[in-house]
Amino acid sequence: MSAHYNRSIMANDDSMSDDVFETETETSLRASSATGDPRDPRSGRPTPSPTGYRGYTPDPQLLTPVRHHVETDIAHKTILLGDSGVGKTSLLVQFDTGKFQAGSFSATVGIGFTNKVVMVDDTKVKLQIWDTAGQERFRSVTHAYYRDAHALLLLYDVTNKNSFDNIRAWLGEIKEYAQDDVVIMLLGNKCDSQSSERMVRREDGERIARENTVAFMETSAKTGQNVELAFIAIARELKARKNGTHNRSSFNVQEYVREQTQKATCSSCTS
Numbered sequence: 275m276s277a278h279y280n281r282s283i284m285a286n287d288d289s290m291s292d293d294v295f296e297t298e299t300e301t302s303l304r305a306s307s308a309t310g311d312p313r314d315p316r317s318g319r320p321t322p323s324p325t326g327y328r329g330y331t332p333d334p335q336l337l338t339p340v341r342h343h344v345e346t347d348i349a350h351k352t353i354l355l356g357d358s359g360v361g362k363t364s365l366l367v368q369f370d371t372g373k374f375q376a377g378s379f380s381a382t383v384g385i386g387f388t389n390k391v392v393m394v395d396d397t398k399v400k401l402q403i404w405d406t407a408g409q410e411r412f413r414s415v416t417h418a419y420y421r422d423a424h425a426l427l428l429l430y431d432v433t434n435k436n437s438f439d440n441i442r443a444w445l446g447e448i449k450e451y452a453q454d455d456v457v458i459m460l461l462g463n464k465c466d467s468q469s470s471e472r473m474v475r476r477e478d479g480e481r482i483a484r485e486n487t488v489a490f491m492e493t494s495a496k497t498g499q500n501v502e503l504a505f506i507a508i509a510r511e512l513k514a515r516k517n518g519t520h521n522r523s524s525f526n527v528q529e530y531v532r533e534q535t536q537k538a539t540c541s542s543c544t545s
């Protein structure tokens with residue numbers, strides 16, 4: 275992977291791109307204007323009018339900032355998992371920058387995160403996306419991060435049968451280390467590959483997902499196919515859970531993914 279993206283990242287290193295720390299400006303004007311008194315109660319001096327016109331105090335409602343329904347309080351911890359080389363970093367880079375950096379592969383070392391805000395209808399859902407090293411020797415480090423994860427994106431590579439066969443072991447680890455209610459999405463990545471290179475059929479991915487009651491889709495970090503959709507689906511599910519609506523079947527992530535992927539099926543993803 276190119277040097278443009280930091281592949282050597284240590285635990286709790288937040289030096290990666292961070293485009294979420296939007297400040298939601300709260301004006302402090304409401305209190306003084308609500309009283310209708312243009313004087314500062316402590317100094318007795320006239321306070322400057324929020325409008326710039328001394329003595330004129332508009333209706334307090336006019337001074338109340340328009341508040342869109344914004345969820346900035348918690349970042350939903352979302353972790354990318356899967357064997358080394360399945361495309362975790364590439365998927366995150368594609369989602370974060372819209373680019374695919376082809377070329378030599380250098381494995382991720384350690385763990386690090388990128389913050390992203392995803393719009394779900396009129397709501398901003400903040401995702402803190404952790405990219406982990408797929409190599410076996412880093413497993414014990416990444417296990418420590420499972421416990422407080424809200425969502426897990428588990429990847430295999432459709433051109434690498436071994437990475438698919440290891441999905442059961444990954445699901446076992448998730449069961450052992452993650453919370454019971456963690457949102458899990460299985461992704462068969464590199465679906466842009468030639469059919470001669472493909473080693474895992476789409477139906478096989480669908481089957482293992484069904485057996486384990488997790489959402490599934492095929493993605494391509496190279497072309498961007500379904501990349502945004504994967505994160506949006508996760509964000510939708512997290513929002514539904516936060517609103518306490520998912521138990522009433524108003525939103526079902528597996529159904530949602532099925533509908534959306536049927537709408538946007540690309541020929542290269544349907545072998």
Ligand SMILES: Nc1nc2c(ncn2[C@@H]2O[C@H](COP(=O)(O)OP(=O)(O)OP(=O)(O)O)[C@@H](O)[C@H]2O)c(=O)[nH]1
Pocket residue numbers: 275356357358359360361362363364365375376377378379380381382383406407408409463464465466467493494495496497
């Ligand atoms: N054709 C194709 N190649 C991909 C895709 N995603 C990743 N690759 C390539 O696969 C190789 C590994 O990708 P990475 O994103 O580094 O994989 P990783 O899962 O982060 O690997 P670790 O850091 O070792 O865990 C790179 O050479 C990528 O260019 C994809 O969707 N399509």
